[in-house]
Amino acid sequence: MLNSILIHLDDSPECWQRLQYAHMLAKQLKAELHGVYVEPVADMPVTAGPASVPLHPEMVRPATAEDMSEKRSRIQKMVDDFRKIYPLRWESIKGETGRILATESYYHDLLVVSRNLQANDLDWTHFLSNSIIDIASNSATSVLVLPVDRLPEKPVKNPAIVWEPTRECARAAREATPLLNQAGQVTVLNKIDDALFREQSESPETLIRLFSQRGVHDDRIEVKNFHKKDVDTMVDKLNKSNHDLLVVGVYGHKHLRELFLRSTSHELAKQAEIPLLLAH
Numbered sequence: 001m002l003n004s005i006l007i008h009l010d011d012s013p014e015c016w017q018r019l020q021y022a023h024m025l026a027k028q029l030k031a032e033l034h035g036v037y038v039e040p041v042a043d044m045p046v047t048a049g050p051a052s053v054p055l056h057p058e059m060v061r062p063a064t065a066e067d068m069s070e071k072r073s074r075i076q077k078m079v080d081d082f083r084k085i086y087p088l089r090w091e092s093i094k095g096e097t098g099r100i101l102a103t104e105s106y107y108h109d110l111l112v113v114s115r116n117l118q119a120n121d122l123d124w125t126h127f128l129s130n131s132i133i134d135i136a137s138n139s140a141t142s143v144l145v146l147p148v149d150r151l152p153e154k155p156v157k158n159p160a161i162v163w164e165p166t167r168e169c170a171r172a173a174r175e176a177t178p179l180l181n182q183a184g185q186v187t188v189l190n191k192i193d194d195a196l197f198r199e200q201s202e203s204p205e206t207l208i209r210l211f212s213q214r215g216v217h218d219d220r221i222e223v224k225n226f227h228k229k230d231v232d233t234m235v236d237k238l239n240k241s242n243h244d245l246l247v248v249g250v251y252g253h254k255h256l257r258e259l260f261l262r263s264t265s266h267e268l269a270k271q272a273e274i275p276l277l278l279a280h
Helices: 013-029 065-082 097-107 130-138 167-180 205-213 228-240 256-260 264-271
Strands: 004-009 032-039 045-047 060-062 089-094 110-114 142-146 159-163 186-192 221-227 245-249 276-279
Touching: 004 013, 004 065, 004 097, 013 032, 013 065, 013 110, 013 142, 032 065, 032 097, 065 089, 097 110, 097 130, 110 130, 130 142, 130 276, 142 167, 159 167, 167 205, 167 245, 167 276, 186 205, 186 228, 205 221, 221 228, 228 264
Parallel strands: 004 032, 004 110, 032 089, 110 142, 159 186, 159 245, 186 221, 245 276
Antiparallel strands: 045 060, 142 276
């Protein structure tokens, strides 16, 4: 069950998109919405321009009390506007963005962030940052990562899930089932792997049985096999498809597997241009 959705709040244009998408999910799932704004402490930098524009670290300056007050005011106005269509509780917490978001996720069932998440403690990058992977790795719940310019009008009607027989993928599948139950069809991208740590790849029969136990029956499931070497082709097909969600199990950076193998899940997560559900 997804009873409580936590949304990362800031004063960027993408924040309103996150609120709108979370609103659609909350209506479908009858969930509560909560928001958290991570306020930088006094010695942390703040961007000198629009929050949605990537800036070099040298283009930031220390946050002032006036900066923080203005940000809080803008966020409060956005929240007030949003509350006209759906209830939302929110709070402001001082600290490091990644750490606060991961910690606050302990009390909710889903965390919603944007792909170009920017903060003083995160990477400066247009693509999915390693720090978002870190947030997913340290969160107590799944992390929904929304693209900046390709949000579906209706959430989760034609999702895809990356599958290989690992703990991370199994957890991602379990946590995704409330969303997948809303879908007309679920595509399983079954990884055919010659990895060092397994003698042979397994079929997705275990996953299909897990889905069936949770109401996602096999007549709604389509299985497509792919090999690790075909990741780039798979990403290109995903980006050109009408899939509206990609469910991915992610590994922490210090996972032994990451030291030897190019992570298929990470590559899909970094390159896919559709909403991502990340679970560790």
